[in-house]
Amino acid sequence: MPALDDGTPLFVQIAEQLADDIVDGTLAEGARVPSTNELAAFYRINPATAAKGINLLVDDGVVEKRRGIGMFVAAGAQEQLRAGRRKRFAEQYVDPMLAEANRLRIDTDTLVSLIRGPGWHNGGSRP
Amino acid sequence: MIPTISATALSRRYRDQIALDDVSLTIEPGTVTGLLGRNGAGKTTLMRIVTGLEFPTAGDLRVFGEVPAENDAVLRRMVFVREEQVYPDFQVRHAIRVASWFYPNWSEDLAGQLMADFAIPPRRRIKRLSRGMRSAVGIVIGLAARAELTLFDEPYAGLDAVARQLFYDRLLAEFAEHPRTIVLSTHLIDEVADLLEHVVMLDHGRVVLDAPADDVRGTGMTVSGPATAVEEFVAGRTVWHRQRLGSRASVTVADSLDFAEQAKARAMNLSLEPLSLQQLLVHAAGVSADEKVSA
Structure with missing residues (x-):
């Protein structure tokens, strides 16, 4: 069973994991989303919690309910999620990186060359 | 909707001892509640x-x-599995049959399947079962009864980790397919934390916490790092616990931190660690009994 982190509410984590699957295409548009009971059994969580997680995605229009059949990934869901994540990319990934770079006295030029030159991972001390 | 259980200013005294002191709570139908x-x-x-x-x-x-009390119509709608339940000197299969007469929604199939899952010998006399096996018999009855209200009070004395996991899995599957109201009292809080929808915590007979499990998660965070930065960050927050080792400090605060606050903490080179439900309850119990923890 994949372990869920502590901290963020479980239903948020369920929504995020499903969103991850949609973003990377594991759950294609039009594909059936696992049912609340399937999610509950898989993650060993309360089915109500799983339902709450799926409902977050339904509210965002990423997942749609088809009466009597189940939940499906909505058309355009992948792009919608990507757009949302692009907006948060700076604060979630770039800002913390800049803060750490600042602590280590890595200047912007070095940082940029680090990003440009993959495989150059020996601490950034080389010019 | 009528709550499954509702207590209003409930008290129970034994001579000089107060077991329940002004307890008010409601438990809604179709939920799994941890009574901790x-x-x-x-x-x-x-x-x-x-x-x-x-x-x-x-x-x-x-x-x-x-x-x-003495209300047969209500009592048949609930099943209570107690710690160290005492059974008459029956064979297991007879105890199961007696139980099947009492509960209107009893599932013979489920009982048989659970007996096999837990490898309970049906012809063995209950008194000759190991402690764990006796607990398993209680679990079989509790689940197979499919009672609208199912109460488990420390149901797993003597059960090993594998058997407990089996219990949690069967409980979840049953709850998903045949929803009912489940109240589970246990010491093994972190094992059951994710199964719970609602958490009620008693301390000295009083309710100290009564909240949805989702709200309880994320309440309480341990902030650690350089002491000066930690103290700057936690200033003005409710502090539950404080520890210092040289120039480093570790402080547990009662608040939940939003994304911006977490980012701020990381920028200050602090590390954050959320409290598990168990740790949280240890802190909640430490809060004076007349102060209700709001989650």
Whole structure:
């Protein structure tokens, strides 16, 4: 069973994991989303919690309910999620990186060359 | 909707001891509630009153809107699995059959399947079963009864980790397919934390926490790092616990931190660690009994 982190509410984590699957295409548009009971059994969580997680995605229009059949990934869901994540990319990934770079006295030029030159991972001390 | 259980100003006294002190709570239908607390906190007393085995000294307790004591119609809608349940000197299969007569929604199939899952020998006399096996018999009855209200009071004395996991999996599967109201009292809080929808914690007979499990998660965070930065960050917050080692400090605060605050903490080179439900309850129990923890 994949372990869920502590901290963020479980239903948020369920929504995020499903969103991850949609973003990377594991759950294609039009594909059936696992049912609340399937999610509950898989993650060993309360089915109500799983339902709450799926409902977050339904509210965002990423997942749609088809009466009597189940939940499906909505058309355009992948792009919608990507757009949302692009907006948060700076604060979630770039800002913390800049803060750490600042602590280590890595200047912007070095940082940029680090990003440009993959495989150059020996601490950034080389010019 | 009528709550499955509602207690209003419920108290239970034994001579000089107060087992339940002004307890008010409601448990909604179709939820899994964890009834948590230390030994002697009043969990078993509350369950005994709910199941009509005991009378309150004061206050009111309703199950399905009715007083449960000596109320056969209500009692048949619930099953109570107790720690170290005592059975008559029956063979296991006879005890199971007797139980099947009592509960209107009893599932013979499920009982048989669970007996096989837990490898309980049906012809063995209950008195000759190991402690763990006896607990497993209680679990079989508790789940197969499919009662609208299912109460488990520390149901797994002597069960090993594998058997407990089996219990959690079967409980979840049953709850998903045949929803019912489940109240689970246990010491193994972190094992059951993710199964719970609602958490009630008793301490010295009083309710110290009564909240949705989702709200409880994320409450309480341990902030650690350089002492000066930690102290700057936690200033103005409710501090539950403080530890220092040289120039480093580790402080547990009662708040939940939003994304911006977490980012700020990381920028200050602090590390954050959320409290598990168990740790959280240890802190909640430490809060004076007349101060209710709001999650």
